[in-house]
Amino acid sequence: KHMKTAVIMSEDAAWTKPLDIGYEECLPKIGLKVLDHIRFSPDTTDFTPIFNKIEGSKPDVIITGISHVGVQPTVQWKNQQVPIPMFGISSQATNSTFGKDTNEASEGVIYQGVSGTGVAVTAKSIPFTEAFKAKFGNYPSYAGYTAYDEVYYIADAVKRGGSTDADKLVDALEKTDWVGTIGRVQFYGKDDPFTHSIKYGKGLITGLMLQWQDGQQVAVWPPEVAKAKLKFPSFIKVTSN
Template identity: 30%
Template sequence: MKRSAVLIMCLAVLFSIAFAVEPIKIGAVSPLGDITGKESTRAMQLAVKEINDAGGILGRPLQLIIMDDEMKPASGAAAIDKLATVDKVDFFVGGMGSGVHLAEIPALKKYQKVTVWIGAADHNCENAVGADADWYFHLHPWDYQQGEGYGLAWTEIAKKYNIKIEKVFLAYEEGAFGTGSYTSYVDFFNQAKKGQGSWAAVMKQFVGASFKSASFGGGDYRAVLNQAKTFNPDLFVWAGYDADAIPIVAQAKEVNFTPKLFVGAPPGWPANYGKNPLAENVILYGMWSPTLSDVSPAAERFFNAYVKMYGEEPTGYFAPLGYINIYFLAEGIKKAGSLDKDAVIKALETVQFKDTALGEPLKITPSRVIKHQGFKYQKILQWQNGKQQVIWPLDLATAKLVYPFSFKK
């Protein structure tokens, strides 16, 4: 009995000594007051815990140091500076808003640490990073990649369900995220007018109008909704934030605007949004849904682990993105065999996952500007009976499209 106790004590001491080595420090910057940032950092913490419970990387534990960017550009830039100079992190991860990231990029370029970013869809961020930033890896699709994917998706959906999509209206928040989306739609419309690009078959007319997001003091969408109602689109899309999700649908009902396809495109959705009657049959652009657990083992593992650790389901795709963020970086460090910057960059370039928490593979390829882009397209989902069902890609579909949209009585 005494021998067993001594052995257990020795093992405990050895384990503590092994993890007394300097941790690998990862600096994460996210908007913690926003559900998107909250869930992505939670998922990062989950991934770090799993990796450390399995022995860490290169015999060292991971340490995640989290900073709140408060959805403010100045706060995001200050967070990068602090993590680099005070906390002396080895790597940067995280992100959400494009406007914040534009302010962070000069600081990231100053330190040039290996960075794996999951936020910022605005192509202006890609331009600001530049083609020579080999230390920069971006996992979230850029706005023009998303737009290309949506064109492919609606073309396939229109054909499968024999529906007409010709008139498209985009209501977009007036910040960097929304205006970046609008610029991309304009580019695709100009291509479509020439019979070119992924939207050629489903965009004969296009109109866009801006609104002030509730996340930044706005919240009255009646003007843009009435403009859309007059246009009478086949496809209505709003690009804003989670704070806009409920009031924009409520005000659409108020002004009697009922487009055949009602699509929301925020980076994250409010908790329990699907339980709100206004959510029924609303379509969303996203990268993940809990129902992907039915078709993807990796998505199922992530979902179950997240629920077990936090006692609630994630509401949006930034949670699995955050989880992938850490595992992708960890795999690169592991393959590199050291923290040497050049070795880690080369290793990350070769990392491939056949399946991920998003229910799809991950492989690094160049985008228009940067060398290291991860995911390319989003998915088409629809709220049906409180659940996000996958409509497209068709081979991952978990339900049929409910068409046309109507408000639940």
């Protein structure tokens, strides 16, 4: 898509501070000029002024950092026919009930995930999602994948470390090399800038971009696992290559 400008829209919370720093650093590197940076209270219920302000900037895309407020801005984005696509982190959009929760206002929303329905990130991904649905009636959100993997690599660390002592467990976890449902899990060391964060990159955790299309979550990136091409509701104005 011919996108050159963006507005960052994130809820004002501790988790979005490093995220927004990353957005501000990385978006210009891929050719997106940041026109505005909006951090709003997680208690916000009326997003009309925010969307009006964003529309006034005329960006090509809204880059989101939303979790606790995911339903409300999505419904209002659709109801107000905001002609700008939303990409980024939208934790609630990872839930398979998000379409129903928003009365299908989710259509066209693009979000980052670590795994997704029908996507074979690893050989463990699809068997887990199908077993989860069989047991609970719906597919897992991002937290389902990570929690499932955590049980196994923590158990592996206890076994390798021979103890549940905190210091010994940390030492063992630092040496984690575990293939789970979201990819190959390894951690940065205690002296790295992102202490004990999961490592991202080729051959490790790469993440996915998924889009709500026709009431379903489908992978649109990376190409090797994509199930569909981007498409948007009629009120969204984008120019295709």
